[in-house]
Amino acid sequence: MNLISPGPLNLDFKIPSNEENEDKLECAAKELAIVSMAVKNNIPYKKINSIVECFQSFTNDPSLLRVKLSETRSQMIARNVIGHQTKRGLAEVLKNCLFTISMDESTDVSKHHLLSIEVRWANFETQKIESAFWDLYPIFEENKEASSSALTLFECLKTSFNKSDVPLKNIYAVSFDGCSTMNGNSKSVKVYLQNTIQDIITVRCPAHLTHLSLKHGMEELPANIMNLITNINSMLRSAHKLHNFENTQKNFNCEGKIVSYIDVKWLSLEPAVNAILKNFQPILDYANDLQMKDDNIGKKVHSEMNKPTIKSYLLLIKKVTWELNCLNRLLQSDQVIIHILWQKIEKCFKNIVSIVMRRDKIKKSFIDIDLFEENNYLPYEDFLIENEEEVHTHGDQLSEFYVHAFNFVIGVALYYQTNFKKLNTLLLKSINCLNPKNYLSDEETKTEDEQRNLEHFENLKKCLKVLIRDENLSETLSEQWITLKKQKSLDKNKNIVEFWMKVGSIENNKFIKLSEFALRALAIPHANAGPERRFSEMNFRKSKLKGNKLNETMNSEMHTAQMKEILQNNSFSKDMMIKNIATGRFYNNKYKEE
Incomplete structure (x- = not known):
């Protein structure tokens, strides 16, 4: 049998010099900076090399001249280097500290159903309370029937942290919206979390309640008010009508767009109504021109805007x-x-009901104000309504306006009061004791304030049992709470986070337990805005051209966008990222986790 000789072995290979390695690392550092900048600014991967060529046209830097970032190379660097290392660094932080989460489910523009998770924790190294994006986790599993039940969402949450070896027991508080799947009292994500993590704190997001409060109030106003706002937007929808209206605005020395309102977001009514009030006369004049041309919408707008009560309705809504x-x-x-x-929630409610209610009747807590007691209300003629001079000239429409105005305000207030009562009121009331201005009382009211604050602090400890696992710690916190007041170096005008961070360093960390407890209490999410912002950011990053991006790529881009913040916290090694780029260990066929 004849064997084919492979020929002589070529042993003449060259070991890269230190200078060559340094050049590669410098080049990799440039690639890292360029890709991270491009991803943060949502620049398509295929355009990145054009930017590189532009940079190269006015520099003689050898390391930059060697940079070549193709679409695939850029995407792999973002996905397998920056995104991966950022999340891994964040995971290392979360493995060793207690943290809170906010979560929300939604469908993106590509019709992918995802669970968005945001984390928040007290970082004692940076002296800050940090927030960071954690994950966009796909809810529907491959080769399985689609399901978004509470159990499915809970399993997604659990798997997301388990994949990075972050213990679920490190979570001590969670915030989500008010839907029954998330926040119900039976078979909800809240219930599954409570069964898994003893005494976990659950916070219902109050943001959506403000929209719903207005929606319920608007049902008490005449339908023609909303029709007018809609018709004004319709009247100015075409380009030529908008141009003619802008000419009318100039005649009245007015300017500004007529803002459209979004019917699913009722609070967008404020800018829409403001724009109408600022341009009331130009709109009326232009509607008059249109009705003379037999324009149907122009006729409707002109008719409604000539009613004497219309401005008062708009001012009330505003x-x-x-x-x-x-x-x-x-x-x-x-x-x-x-x-x-809690103080802001209460102030908002009282400012609204003060339009129709006697001032002396709204001094108590807003949840105790009786909205059904007739004696609490002002006479119609004393309602705090603007623009009444026009209304009073038409007595026949005055009573109808006041009835609608009263029902509108009470409709908003009743829904607001009923649903804000369902929040964790004991937590929100008692946590105000951590405010330095409340903790360090004035001399005149010192005894009374200290007693009240101590009661609030004890209530806060009851709410945060998840942070107090033994009786000794509870006693220590109470002792430190009382003893700390004797410290003369405390400044009640400091930012609340800075104040409690400083407390932890007083007298060789004498009050460290109290400091940690206070800061972890302050790290509890107050709303669910973070995950919702992530969905908005993701939809911004996904266009019709980029709608087919893999979920892993989207996750990496979101982590890349917060790379600078995580880098400042020393949560991961920038040197490791540069090394991975220099050695080419980021393509899918070469990439493996360490």
Whole structure:
């Protein structure tokens, strides 16, 4: 049998020098920076190399001149290097600390049903309360029938953390919306979590309640009010009508767009109504021009805007929606506001009912105000309604307007009061004791304030049993709460997070237990805005051209977008990312987790 000789072995290979390795690392660092910048700004992968060529046209940097970022290479760097390392770094943090989560389910523009998860924790190294995106987890499993039951969502949540070896027991609080699947009292995600994690804190998101409160109130107003807002938008829908209207605006020295409202988001009524009130005369004048041309919508708008009560209705809607929007904007905030949330909820309610209710009747807590007691209300003529001078000239329509105005305000207030009562009121009331201005009382009211704050603190401990596993810790916290007041170095004007972070470092960490307890309480999510923002961000990243992106790629892009924040926390090694790029260990056929 004849064997074919393979020929002589070529042993003349070259070991890369240190200089060559350094050049590769410099080049990889440039690629890392460019890809992360492109992903954060939602630049398509196939356009990245054009940006690189632009950079190369005005530089002599050898490492940048060697950069070549094809579509596939860019995507693999984002997915298998930046996204993976960022999530892995975040997982390492969560493995070693207690944290809270916010979660929501939704369907994206590609009709993928996903579970969005956001995490929040007290970071004692950076002296901040941190928030970060965790996962977009697909709810429907391959080769199985679609299901989005509470058990399915709970299993998705569990699997998402188990895949990164993050213990579920590290979660001590969770926030979700008010739907029965998430927040019901039977066979809901809340119930499954309570059965898995003893004494876990559950928070119902109050943001959507502001929309629903307005929706229920609007049902008490005449239908022609909403028809007018809709018809004005329809009247200006075409390009030539909008152009002619803008010319009319110039005649009245007015400017600004007429904002459309979104019927599923009732609070968008505020900017829409504001725009109509600012441009009331130009709209009326333009509608008059259209009706003379026999335009049907122009006739309807002109007829409605000539009614004497229409401005008062619009001003009333503006006042109520402004109050609700102020609260809603606060709820959408990423800042630590849970300690002031109850006061803001109460203030919003009282400002709304004060339109029709006697001031001396709204001094008590808003959940105790009796909306069915007739003696609590002002006479019609004393209602705090703007623009009444026009209404009073038409007595026949005055009574009808006041009845509708009263029913509108009470409709909003009744739904608001009924549903905000269902929040975790004991937690929201008692957590305000952590506010430095409340904790460090003024001398005049010191004894009374200290006693009240101590009661609130004891109630807070009852709410947060998940953070207090033994009686000794409970006693220690109470002792430190009382003893800390004697410290003269405390500044009640400090930011609440900075205040409690500083408490932990006083006298060689003497009050560290109290500091940790307070900061973990403040890290409880006040609303569910984070996961909802992630869905908005994802839909922004997905267009018709990019709608078929893999879920893994979307997850990586979302993690890449927060890379800078995680990098500042030293949660992962930037050097490791550069090394992986330099050695080409990011393509799917070469990539493997370490």
